[in-house]
Amino acid sequence: MTDAVAVTDIHKSYGDLNAVDGVSFAVAEGEFFGILGPNGAGKTTTLEIVEGLREPDSGTVSLLGVNPWPRNPALLPRVGVQLQASSFFERLTAREQLETFGSLYGVSKSTAAEMLELVGLTDKADVQENKLSGGQRQRLSIACALVHDPDVVFLDEPTAALDPQARRNLWDVLRAIQDRGKTIVYTTHYLDEAEILCDRVAIMDRGKILALDSPAALVRGLDAPTRITLQPGTLLADDARGIEGVDSATDDEDGLTISTREPAPVLSALAERGTLDGLQVRTATLEDVFLGLTGREYRA
Amino acid sequence: MSTAFKSLSTAMLKGFVRDKMSLFFMFFFPLMFLVVFGLLFRDAGQDKIKIAVIGDGPVVAALEKTGAVEVQRFDDEQAAVAKVKDGDLPAALVLRGNSVQLRFAASDQVAAGTVNGLVSGVVDQVNLAATGQPPAFTLQQQPVEDASLKPIQYLTPGILSWGISISAVFGAALTMVSWRKKQVLRRIRLAPVSAITVLTSRLTVSVGIAVVQAITFVLVALTPPFGLKLAGSWYLALPLLVLGTLAFFAIGMLVGAFCKTEEAASGAANILVLPMSFLSGTFFPIENAPGWLQAVSKALPLRHMNDGMLDVLVRGKGIEALLVPCSVLIAFTAVVGLLAAKLFRWED
Numbered sequence: 001m002t003d004a005v006a007v008t009d010i011h012k013s014y015g016d017l018n019a020v021d022g023v024s025f026a027v028a029e030g031e032f033f034g035i036l037g038p039n040g041a042g043k044t045t046t047l048e049i050v051e052g053l054r055e056p057d058s059g060t061v062s063l064l065g066v067n068p069w070p071r072n073p074a075l076l077p078r079v080g081v082q083l084q085a086s087s088f089f090e091r092l093t094a095r096e097q098l099e100t101f102g103s104l105y106g107v108s109k110s111t112a113a114e115m116l117e118l119v120g121l122t123d124k125a126d127v128q129e130n131k132l133s134g135g136q137r138q139r140l141s142i143a144c145a146l147v148h149d150p151d152v153v154f155l156d157e158p159t160a161a162l163d164p165q166a167r168r169n170l171w172d173v174l175r176a177i178q179d180r181g182k183t184i185v186y187t188t189h190y191l192d193e194a195e196i197l198c199d200r201v202a203i204m205d206r207g208k209i210l211a212l213d214s215p216a217a218l219v220r221g222l223d224a225p226t227r228i229t230l231q232p233g234t235l236l237a238d239d240a241r242g243i244e245g246v247d248s249a250t251d252d253e254d255g256l257t258i259s260t261r262e263p264a265p266v267l268s269a270l271a272e273r274g275t276l277d278g279l280q281v282r283t284a285t286l287e288d289v290f291l292g293l294t295g296r297e298y299r300a
Numbered sequence: 301m302s303t304a305f306k307s308l309s310t311a312m313l314k315g316f317v318r319d320k321m322s323l324f325f326m327f328f329f330p331l332m333f334l335v336v337f338g339l340l341f342r343d344a345g346q347d348k349i350k351i352a353v354i355g356d357g358p359v360v361a362a363l364e365k366t367g368a369v370e371v372q373r374f375d376d377e378q379a380a381v382a383k384v385k386d387g388d389l390p391a392a393l394v395l396r397g398n399s400v401q402l403r404f405a406a407s408d409q410v411a412a413g414t415v416n417g418l419v420s421g422v423v424d425q426v427n428l429a430a431t432g433q434p435p436a437f438t439l440q441q442q443p444v445e446d447a448s449l450k451p452i453q454y455l456t457p458g459i460l461s462w463g464i465s466i467s468a469v470f471g472a473a474l475t476m477v478s479w480r481k482k483q484v485l486r487r488i489r490l491a492p493v494s495a496i497t498v499l500t501s502r503l504t505v506s507v508g509i510a511v512v513q514a515i516t517f518v519l520v521a522l523t524p525p526f527g528l529k530l531a532g533s534w535y536l537a538l539p540l541l542v543l544g545t546l547a548f549f550a551i552g553m554l555v556g557a558f559c560k561t562e563e564a565a566s567g568a569a570n571i572l573v574l575p576m577s578f579l580s581g582t583f584f585p586i587e588n589a590p591g592w593l594q595a596v597s598k599a600l601p602l603r604h605m606n607d608g609m610l611d612v613l614v615r616g617k618g619i620e621a622l623l624v625p626c627s628v629l630i631a632f633t634a635v636v637g638l639l640a641a642k643l644f645r646w647e648d
Binding site (some may be wrong): 079087090100104111144 | 304306307308310311312314315318449478481482484486487488489490491492493615
């Protein structure tokens with residue numbers, strides 16, 4: 001399988017700031033690839049270089065087998081881009097936005113209607129863009145990126161500044177796009193979201209990729225203990241320490257927290273003691289991965 | 301015609317028409333000026349001179365027949381002369397039998413000259429009539445213009461050109477700044493559409509708006525309260541309209557290249573358009589201005605568009621009247637357009 005995107009050692013600096021500092025990665029066709037990291041990590045600049053909006057200072061980019069820089073009109077119809085800002089024409093309705101963007105690629109009006117349906121905006125077709133909610137605008141802008149049926153889709157922070165419900169609605173849209181066989185490259189600063197959606201993620205910080213793998217592999221590689229929290233008063237800390245496989249147990253006002261690398265036998269031992277009511281199991285997440293990589297707490 | 305060109309033009313036109321503020325400012329605001337100035341100065345050309353008159357006789361009757369004087373009758377000579385001394389009236393005419401005495405305020409030389417000329421002319425006429433002799437010389441008076449020099453005749457071409465300059469400059473500048481700020485330009489850049497398509501579609505919208513403006517303005521000015529009389533060669537205004545729009549569009553592109561926000565662009569456009577409209581004689585004739593100011597005026601595209609419009613819409617001049625204005629507008633567009641193209645940015 002050929003790679004939809006192949007990036008080799010790209011650099012981009014603005015004055016003294018190394019926005020992108022030696023980034024390499026490849027995205028397979030049909031893959032859902034996430035670039036994560038806090039604000040200012042260089043995600044957007046990386047994306048813009050891959051899209052062909054910026055020229056890298058050094059390094060090579062191959063997008064669908066060709067160099068996206070300088071602007072290559074033959075490549076553009078195969079690439080869909082949603083920019084970070086919601087870039088819409090002024091005072092056009094949702095349908096008109098899609099029709100106008102579609103016409104730039106010679107797409108028929110019926111496709112525009114189809115896209116509205118895909119992102120669940122059919123009932124908002126005749127509403128002007130500035131009267132849509134934040135989530136609706138994001139969905140519309142994704143639809144505008146998809147209207148010409150591109151092979152690769154770039155989405156820059158599509159879920160930023162959305163309420164939880166709108167984010168979840170958008171996840172469904174993103175999954176529907178992947179089901180259509182598109183390659184998706186997207187940036188986010190929500191690590192939990194990337195863990196759920198992405199096949200593979202690249203964790204970026206200060207212009208560099210710190211880790212690149214599937215979310216599950218990254219978490220596994222961390223070899224972090226599983227934390228089990230019991231309700232206060234259900235078990236004494238000393239009793240807990242006596243259970244086979246428990247590394248440590250600490251008691252505080254929230255309850256008893258047990259740390260273990262063998263959660264299965266520990267959980268069955270807890271079940272025998274009848275302490276499962278209100279029990280919480282927390283495994284490591286990408287945030288722990290970020291913490292392990294940078295030594296800092298993750299702050300979006 | 302490509303679909304991209306058509307749909308971009310449609311998008312821009314819809315954006316313009318649906319923005320009530322800009323529609324008002326660029327379209328109805330200049331039209332309002334035409335209406336207000338047209339009504340305000342409707343009778344300015346036929347302003348009658350008021351003269352105080354004491355007594356009566358054939359001279360007064362002849363004076364009233366000229367239609368240029370409004371007679372105010374006084375019984376008391378003292379009161380009438382006092383009015384003249386105060387500057388309320390330019391002159392008082394005192395008639396006693398065959399003696400006609402004119403007391404005028406020499407301080408207002410123009411009015412004094414007019415009144416003296418009028419009254420002595422009338423007195424000569426009455427004297428001649430009293431002799432019973434036929435006049436040795438006959439005088440025929442006729443204006444050279446098709447219509448009388450009513451203010452609407454020069455207001456319409458001037459305010460029309462000004463209105464077009466506003467819509468073209470602001471339209472180009474605001475679209476460019478807002479599309480760049482909202483990253484629409486970047487987004488378009490990512491589609492297989494050429495810069496020329498984007499530019500020509502915006503230009504087409506501007507020319508279209510200018511044509512609609514011209515038709516509306518002229519139609520309004522033709523209605524009875526204004527009474528514009530179009531010259532036979534009015535259709536020669538079309539090339540001027542297009543070239544003028546091009547020149548102002550280029551200015552708008554230049555403003556748009558410099559400014560980062562809509563507010564800055566609209567301020568900069570105002571700073572350019574407003575002085576230009578005054579210097580180009582949109583509202584007041586520039587002929588009385590100092591020489592250096594008239595020289596500046598000659599470098600402005602609006603001045604030449606004004607002159608050209610006046611010549612073909614009202615003065616009835618032929619195609620030769622287009623030569624200078626059109627050449628200046630083309631040269632201006634080329635220079636400013638090239639500069640704007642050099643400074644153009646797809647993104648901030």
